[in-house]
Amino acid sequence: MNTFNTYKTSWCPGCGNFNILKCLKTALEELDKDPYEVLMVSGIGQAAKTAQYISANSFNGLHGRALPVAIAAKIANEKLTVIVNSGDGDSYGEGGNHFIHNIRRNVNITHFVHDNQIYGLTKGQASPTTSEGQVTRIQPNGNTNLPLNPILLAISAGAGFVARSFSGDTKHLVSMMKQAISYDGYAIVDILQPCVSFNKINTFAYYKSRVYHLEKDYDSSNKLGAIQKSMEFEDKIPIGVIYKEKRNTYHQQNITLSDSEPLLDKKVDLNIVQKLIGEFI
Amino acid sequence: MNTFNTYKTSWCPGCGNFNILKCLKTALEELDKDPYEVLMVSGIGQAAKTAQYISANSFNGLHGRALPVAIAAKIANEKLTVIVNSGDGDSYGEGGNHFIHNIRRNVNITHFVHDNQIYGLTKGQASPTTSEGQVTRIQPNGNTNLPLNPILLAISAGAGFVARSFSGDTKHLVSMMKQAISYDGYAIVDILQPCVSFNKINTFAYYKSRVYHLEKDYDSSNKLGAIQKSMEFEDKIPIGVIYKEKRNTYHQQNITLSDSEPLLDKKVDLNIVQKLIGEFI
Amino acid sequence: MYNILIGGEAGQGIDTTSFILEKFFKKSGYYVFTTKDFMSRVRGGHNFSLLRFGNEIITSHSNKVDVIIALNDETIELHSNKLKDNGFILCDSGLNSDGPQIIKFDINKMAKEIGNINVAGSIAVGVILKMFNENLDGLEDIIRASTKEKNIEVNVKAVKAGYGIADSMFLSKNGEFSDWMLISGNKALALGAIAAGVKFYSAYPMSPSTSIMDYIASKSNEAEIVVEQAEDEIAAMNMAIGASFAGVRSMTATSGGGFCLMVEALGLSGVAEIPVVVVDVQRPGPATGLATRTEQSDLKFVISASQGEFPRMVIALRNHTDAFYQTVRAFNLSEKYQIPVIILSDQYLADTSSSVKPYDLSKVSWELPITAPQKEEEYLRYRYTDNYVSPRLIPGKSRNFVTADSHEHDEQGWICEEAKTRVKMVDKRMKKLERLIEEDLQDPEFIGFENCETLIVGWGSTYGAIVEAIKNLNNDGKKKYGALVFGDVYPLPEKLLREKAMVTNNIINVEQNATGQLASLIREKTGIECSQSILRYDGRQISAEEIVSQIFKGGDQ
Amino acid sequence: MYNILIGGEAGQGIDTTSFILEKFFKKSGYYVFTTKDFMSRVRGGHNFSLLRFGNEIITSHSNKVDVIIALNDETIELHSNKLKDNGFILCDSGLNSDGPQIIKFDINKMAKEIGNINVAGSIAVGVILKMFNENLDGLEDIIRASTKEKNIEVNVKAVKAGYGIADSMFLSKNGEFSDWMLISGNKALALGAIAAGVKFYSAYPMSPSTSIMDYIASKSNEAEIVVEQAEDEIAAMNMAIGASFAGVRSMTATSGGGFCLMVEALGLSGVAEIPVVVVDVQRPGPATGLATRTEQSDLKFVISASQGEFPRMVIALRNHTDAFYQTVRAFNLSEKYQIPVIILSDQYLADTSSSVKPYDLSKVSWELPITAPQKEEEYLRYRYTDNYVSPRLIPGKSRNFVTADSHEHDEQGWICEEAKTRVKMVDKRMKKLERLIEEDLQDPEFIGFENCETLIVGWGSTYGAIVEAIKNLNNDGKKKYGALVFGDVYPLPEKLLREKAMVTNNIINVEQNATGQLASLIREKTGIECSQSILRYDGRQISAEEIVSQIFKGGDQ
Ligand SMILES: Cc1ncc(C[n+]2csc(CCOP(=O)(O)OP(=O)(O)O)c2C)c(N)n1
Ligand SMILES: Cc1ncc(C[n+]2csc(CCOP(=O)(O)OP(=O)(O)O)c2C)c(N)n1
Numbered sequence A, B: 001m002n003t004f005n006t007y008k009t010s011w012c013p014g015c016g017n018f019n020i021l022k023c024l025k026t027a028l029e030e031l032d033k034d035p036y037e038v039l040m041v042s043g044i045g046q047a048a049k050t051a052q053y054i055s056a057n058s059f060n061g062l063h064g065r066a067l068p069v070a071i072a073a074k075i076a077n078e079k080l081t082v083i084v085n086s087g088d089g090d091s092y093g094e095g096g097n098h099f100i101h102n103i104r105r106n107v108n109i110t111h112f113v114h115d116n117q118i119y120g121l122t123k124g125q126a127s128p129t130t131s132e133g134q135v136t137r138i139q140p141n142g143n144t145n146l147p148l149n150p151i152l153l154a155i156s157a158g159a160g161f162v163a164r165s166f167s168g169d170t171k172h173l174v175s176m177m178k179q180a181i182s183y184d185g186y187a188i189v190d191i192l193q194p195c196v197s198f199n200k201i202n203t204f205a206y207y208k209s210r211v212y213h214l215e216k217d218y219d220s221s222n223k224l225g226a227i228q229k230s231m232e233f234e235d236k237i238p239i240g241v242i243y244k245e246k247r248n249t250y251h252q253q254n255i256t257l258s259d260s261e262p263l264l265d266k267k268v269d270l271n272i273v274q275k276l277i278g279e280f281i
Numbered sequence C, D: 001m002y003n004i005l006i007g008g009e010a011g012q013g014i015d016t017t018s019f020i021l022e023k024f025f026k027k028s029g030y031y032v033f034t035t036k037d038f039m040s041r042v043r044g045g046h047n048f049s050l051l052r053f054g055n056e057i058i059t060s061h062s063n064k065v066d067v068i069i070a071l072n073d074e075t076i077e078l079h080s081n082k083l084k085d086n087g088f089i090l091c092d093s094g095l096n097s098d099g100p101q102i103i104k105f106d107i108n109k110m111a112k113e114i115g116n117i118n119v120a121g122s123i124a125v126g127v128i129l130k131m132f133n134e135n136l137d138g139l140e141d142i143i144r145a146s147t148k149e150k151n152i153e154v155n156v157k158a159v160k161a162g163y164g165i166a167d168s169m170f171l172s173k174n175g176e177f178s179d180w181m182l183i184s185g186n187k188a189l190a191l192g193a194i195a196a197g198v199k200f201y202s203a204y205p206m207s208p209s210t211s212i213m214d215y216i217a218s219k220s221n222e223a224e225i226v227v228e229q230a231e232d233e234i235a236a237m238n239m240a241i242g243a244s245f246a247g248v249r250s251m252t253a254t255s256g257g258g259f260c261l262m263v264e265a266l267g268l269s270g271v272a273e274i275p276v277v278v279v280d281v282q283r284p285g286p287a288t289g290l291a292t293r294t295e296q297s298d299l300k301f302v303i304s305a306s307q308g309e310f311p312r313m314v315i316a317l318r319n320h321t322d323a324f325y326q327t328v329r330a331f332n333l334s335e336k337y338q339i340p341v342i343i344l345s346d347q348y349l350a351d352t353s354s355s356v357k358p359y360d361l362s363k364v365s366w367e368l369p370i371t372a373p374q375k376e377e378e379y380l381r382y383r384y385t386d387n388y389v390s391p392r393l394i395p396g397k398s399r400n401f402v403t404a405d406s407h408e409h410d411e412q413g414w415i416c417e418e419a420k421t422r423v424k425m426v427d428k429r430m431k432k433l434e435r436l437i438e439e440d441l442q443d444p445e446f447i448g449f450e451n452c453e454t455l456i457v458g459w460g461s462t463y464g465a466i467v468e469a470i471k472n473l474n475n476d477g478k479k480k481y482g483a484l485v486f487g488d489v490y491p492l493p494e495k496l497l498r499e500k501a502m503v504t505n506n507i508i509n510v511e512q513n514a515t516g517q518l519a520s521l522i523r524e525k526t527g528i529e530c531s532q533s534i535l536r537y538d539g540r541q542i543s544a545e546e547i548v549s550q551i552f553k554g555g556d557q
C-alpha cells in the first residue's frame, strides 16, 4: 500500500545519492508513512534533487533555503511528515544561518544532509565540509578553511537528535532515518556520501575503511561525551546517533498550536476582528 | 600621541555601550595603536554605532554584514588593525552565517560583540541570545527559542580565541580587549552589556551578581574543558578567555599573501597578462 | 481645524502626550490626524508630533501650527516659524526662549512636586485639554492605555494639575467622528491582514515596518495566528512561502533593506506560483539611509525585483482606509492569480494616526484556492488551463501529490529543460497578468474638476496632501485642477490615465523621491509625459501647502 | 564556412572532442566560433556543441549544419533536421539510425580495442581532422591541455586511429587567424579583470558565472590575486566592497539568483560611494530557472535593484572583444565615479569560444582614486566638489581618517538626518551620473545602411547574430536595414538612437526575453516606440537565420 516510487533520476552512475534515496524509501515504508502525508523539501544541488525523485509531495525551493520552507510548512500543517534532503553546501554553506537558528526553534522536521564534502552540481568547489588542503578548481592551492563539523555544530546549537550515517551502509542508514523521522523535534542526520565525479578524496573506499558503528555502551544522552565523540573525524569516523535529548518542540510551546488543531484548519473569527476594530473606536 | 577621541553619541544614559567604548579606547591606547591604522567596522544597531564614535577609520556597513567587510579589508591591507564592534542581533542573527564561516577562515581581525541579549535599536525584540521565556513586544508569550550560546558556538566552529567579558568590569574588559586585539587570528569577545531601555531582565545588577572571573588554574587550552565551561550561563557566568589555541591564519596560508607584502601594494604585472594572452593563441 | 505641535527629545514622552490628546479630541467628536517626526535613536535628539484635528475630514498634516508644546528650547528654535500669527507656544518657565507668542507655566516644578519630572508632558496635556474645553471623563482609562501600571497615578495627577492652571480659550464643538476609529497606518494594515485570515506571519524587525509585527503578535493568541521572528529576511520570506504552500495565508513585512533579501524568494513565489503577500514600508535609501523617515523610492525596485520575468502585483496604500481594505484585497488577488502581491506603504502612512470610518467586515470576503475536482491520478499542479491559473491543492489534504519547483518545470512540477515547455510555462505565467488587468485592476482615484486644465498624478501616501491641495487650488478659482492618485501601481492601470491625458497635457507628478519614479513608469507604459515634477526627498512628507506653492512656483497658476 | 555539431550525453566527452577540433582548426588559420548547449546535470541527458569555422570572421552560431558527430541515436533524432542537403552524419556502426546522409564507422569497437570506450569521441575527431585535411602536428600537446595525464596516450591513439580510417574530403584552406586568440566569453572577462588589476575576487559558485572564478583562481598565484570563495553571495559582495574600500580593485560575479542576494550591498556601494564591479552572467529565471541556458532577462532588475536611488552603470557585453575591454573600462569608471558598475553577460557569451584579435595591452590604463592633496585635518570623505566626486583616500595610507557609511551622512561620513544635507547628498550622488553621461557614455554600435528603412535594436550577446542578420538582409537587396546594438545600457545612451529614430520609425527590438526589456527602457527614457518585437525566451540563443525569418514573417520585407 504505502509504496514510495522513484522517478527518473539524473545522477551519475555510482553516486552515493542512489542508495540514500533507496534507504529513504525503505525507511518511510517501514514506518508505514502514507506518501500523501509526506512532504519532501529541498534546496538546490544534486542531493536536493531527491525531492523530485520520490513519489510524495515536494517543494524544491531555492539554494540554501530548504529549512525555512520546511519548518513553516510543518507549522501550517503538523500532520505532514516534513523531510528535508539537501547537500552539505546547501545546508551548511548558503543555508548556514537557517541551520543554526532552526535548531533553536526545534520544529519537528527531519533533515538529511547528503554530505559529499563538495559542491557537486556546480562541478566541484570546496563545500564547508571539504577537508583542509583538498585541491579543487577554485582552491588550486588546497582548501585553507577549517572544515565545519556539522555534528559538533548541531549539538552546540542545541539540536536534540544528531546522527551520522554513511550512504554505503544500508541497514545503518535506514535505521538512522527511521529514528530521525520518529524523533519528536528537529532531527539531523549527516550522511557521508561519495561523489564519484568531483570528490576524489572522500571516496566510497575512503569512508568504508573509516566508518565504524558507535560502541554498544556509547551513551548518546551525555552531551559532553557526544561533543567529544563528534570531534573524531580522521582515521576513524563514528556513525550512529551521536546525541539525543528530549526537548520541547515548537508546537508544544506555541500557544496557537498547542491545542494540536492544525493551523490550516483554523478559520478567521469575524467576531474577534470586529472586537479588534472596536478597540480603535 | 596615540589618543583616540570620542565623538558625540546618541546612546541612552546608563547604557552599557558607553563603558565598552571607553574600554576600547583605553585598550587601543595601551596597545599603542596609531588611530590612523585602526579600522573600525560595524553593521547596524546601537552597538554598531561605536564605529561612528571613535576617532579611527570607520566602515559602518549593513545590518549583519560587518564580518565580510572586515576580513576583506584586512586581506587587502594587513597593516590595518581591523576591529568589529556590533550587536548580538547583528553578529549572531542577521550575520550568523558570516560568523560561522569567518571563524573557519581565521583572518586576523577582532570581533567585539556588545551582547545585550536584545535588539536595542529596533526597540526590544528577542535577539538570538535572549533568554528562554523572556517577554518582548514580538514574543508576548515569552521567547520559545533556545538561546544561542556564542561562546560554545565559536569554539565549536573552530575559533582560536574566545572570551567573554562584562561592560561593567572595566579592568577585565580592557584586558580582554587587549588580548583579543593582540591575538594572531580571529578573536571574539562576547561582552555582556545591559540595555537600560529594552532589556529589563539582564540588567547591570543581573550581570554584576552573576559574573565571576575564571579560576586561576583554569586551562584555556583544553578544548573540552572550555566547552564545558561555556555551558555555564545561569546563576554563575564565567568571564575571561574561555578558549585559546594557536591556529594558522588566513594570511599565513594564502600563497599570494604569505610574502607579507600588503595586497594593496602589489601592482599589475603586464608581462604576466601578456603571457596569459599568449596562452590563448 | 487646529494643529498642535509637540516637540522635545526622544524619551521625553512625546508619544504619550500626543496619544492622550488624540484620544480626548477623538472622544469629543473631532476628526484627528497625527503625524510623527522622529530620529533613529532611543534617547535625545529632536522628535515631534503634529496633531491636527477638526470637525471635517482631514487627509494630511500641515506645517502651519496653532499651538506648540515645547518640551525644550530646541523645539522653539526649530518650529516657531511654523506658528500662525494667532498661535502660541506652551512651555516651562525654565526655558530660555522668549517672545510675544510664548506662554510659560511652571510645568517642570509642578512635575517635580507630583514626583516625576517625566510627567511634564502630561501637565501640558492638562493645560491644552482645558484650553480646548474638554472634560476629563475617562482620563484614567486613556492613560492606562498609554503607559505602564505604575505610572498611571502620577500621570492622572499631572493632567489634572495642568487642567487646573489654565483657562478655556476655544469654543466647544460638535464633531461627528467620535464613533470612528483612530488608527495608525501600520495597525490598519495589520488589522486588514487579520481580517483577511492571515495565519502565519514571519518577519525580521525593521523600521518602519516593525509595528505591523508588534500588533499582530499582540493579537496572536486571540486571533490564533503564528507570528515568527525570523533569523533574517531571507528566512522570513521563504517561511511565508512555505506556509502558504502548505495551506495557510501568510504575510511578511519589512522595509527596503529587508526587501532586498527577499528578492530571490519573490521570484520563487513567481515561478512556483505560490501566493504570498509582502509589505514594503518604505524609508529613504539607499542602504540604511534614514531609518525613521519617509520616502517613496522603492517603486521601480519592487516592480523589477528578481531575475527573470514573472507576474506580480504592486499596490500602494494611499490612506488608512486603503491600508485595511487593500490588504484584504492583496491576499485575495494573490490567491486568485497565485502570484506575489507587494504592498507599498511608507513611514509617513505607517506612523500616522487618523480617524477613519469603522471598517465594514461585510465587505470582506476570502478567495479560496481553486481545487477543481479531478481524478486522482490526473492532478497536475501546473496544469495549463484556459484562465492560466492551475488548481492548487493543499499537500496532505487529498490523495494527490502537490509539487512546487523553483526550476522551469512541466505541468507536473518536475524540472524540465525542453524549449517548448519553457515557452508555454512563461506564457502561462505572464498571461495571468493580462487577466488580472482585465478583471481586477483598479484605476487611480480621480479628484477635482473633470475637465481640468492641470492634472496632478501621484501615488500612495501623498494622496491626502494631493486631495487637500486640489481642494485649495480649485477654491482659488483661477484654473481648474484635477488629480489621479494611484493605488494599484503595477501593473499600471492605464485607462483613466489615458482619458485624462486627452483632456490636458499639463501633467504634474508629485512624488516623494528624487527621480520621479511614477512619471517614468507612466512614460514607459503609456508614452504620456509629465511636464513638471514636484519631488521631495529629504525624508519629510510633502504637505498640501507645499504642493500648491510648488505648482505656483512652476508657473502654473 | 563549416558548421559541425557534436552531440551525446553528458559525460561522453563532448567538451573534449570539440576542444581538440577547435584547436586544430584554429592552428591552421580558421576563425573558430563554438557554442555549447548542455543540461543542468553531470551525467546523462543530451548535450551538444556547435563548432563553426571558416576563413572569415564569424560572429554567431548557426543552426544549419554540415557535419553531425552523433555519439548516440538521440543526437540524430534531435538534430538531423539541421543538416544541410550536402551535409552528413558521422556515427558508430552500432547506432540504430539510418539514412542516406549517415556515415557509419566502427568507432566503438575501435575504442574498445584501444582500451577505453570513452575515446569514441577522439576517434571521431581523427576522422574529421582527416576529412578536413588537417595534419596531426601538436596533437599530444592539445590533448594534454584537455584531459588528465593518464588519458593522454589513449586519446592520442584514438585520434590517430580515426585519422587512419577516413579520407580527406575538403579543400585545404589558407586562413589568417592562426595567431588570433581562441577564448570563451567568461575567460575573456576574467582576463580583462586581471589586466584591470583586480586583486581581490570573491564569489559563490553559480552557473554560468563559475568559470570566471575558475580562471582567476587558476592564475591567482602568478597574477598575485586573492580569490575567496564566499559562504554566500551576500558575503561575496560585502567582501568585494570591503576590499575596495581598503584599497584594492575587487570584483564579484554571479548569476541572477546570486545577484538577488547582492542587491542590498549594491545600495551600500552606491551610498557609501565605494567602487565595485559586479558581473551578472544571466540565465533564464525566475528563481533557479534553467541553470545552464541563456537569457537576457535581468536588465530591468539590475538597473532598479536596491531600495532608494543612487547612480550605477550597467554595461552589457556584446562579444569576446567587449568581454575584455569593457571589463577594464568597468573598473575604471567604477573608480572614476565611485559607483557600482554592473557587467551583464549571459550563458551564451560566457560559454562560447571565439577567435578574437589578441588583446592590446597598450589600450589598457588604470584610473586611480583621486587623492587631491589637502591639509590633514580637513579631509572629508564625502566632500562636496565641483565634479561631484570626493577624494578617496585609502585607510592607513595617510594621517587622515577614512569613513564609509550606509546611512545618509554628512561630508565627514557621519550619520546625518538633517533635511538639507540629505538633499545635497542625494544630488551629489545623482549628478555623478549626469557627468558620466557627458564624459564617458558610449553610444551603441551602428551596423548597416546609414539611411536604413528598418532599424533593429538589440543589446549584449545577440550582437553577433544581429550583425550577421543585417549583412544577409542587406545582401538580399530589397530593403535597407540597420541596427543599433547597445553595450552601455544604463544610463541609456540616447544620442545616436534619437538620430536613427529620425531616419526611420520602423524599429524592431531583438531580445532574449519575454517582455522586451530594452524596448521598454527605450520607451521610458526617450519615448521612442518599437513597432515589432523579436523575442526568444526558451533558453536558446537566437541565430541570424531566425532573425531574418522573423523579420520577414513580421511582414517587413
Ligand atoms: C543563490 C544561489 N547561489 C548559487 C547557486 C548555485 N548552486 C547550485 S547547487 C550549488 C552547490 C551544491 O552543493 P551541495 O549543496 O553540496 O549539493 P551537491 O550537489 O553536492 O549534492 C550551488 C552553489 C544557486 N542555485 N543559487
Ligand atoms: C536588512 C536589515 N534588516 C533589519 C534592519 C533593522 N535593524 C537595525 S538594528 C537591528 C537589530 C539591532 O540589534 P543588535 O544587533 O543586537 O544591536 P543593539 O541595538 O542591541 O546594540 C535591526 C533588526 C536593518 N537595518 N537592515
Ligand code: SF4
Binding pocket: A010, A011, A012, A014, A015, A016, A017, A046, A047, A116, A120, A121, A194, A195, A196, A197, A198, D042
Ligand atoms: S556530481 Fe557527484 S553528487 Fe552529483 S550526481 Fe554525480 S556523483 Fe553524485
Ligand code: SF4
Binding pocket: B010, B011, B012, B014, B015, B016, B017, B046, B047, B116, B120, B121, B194, B195, B196, B197, B198, C042
Ligand atoms: S536602547 Fe539599549 S542598547 Fe540602545 S542605547 Fe539605549 S540602553 Fe543602550
Ligand SMILES: [Mg+2]
Binding pocket: A045, A087, A088, A089, A114, A115, A116, A117, A118, A119, A120, A127
Ligand atoms: Mg555536496
Ligand SMILES: [Mg+2]
Binding pocket: B045, B087, B088, B089, B114, B115, B116, B117, B118, B119, B120, B127
Ligand atoms: Mg543587541
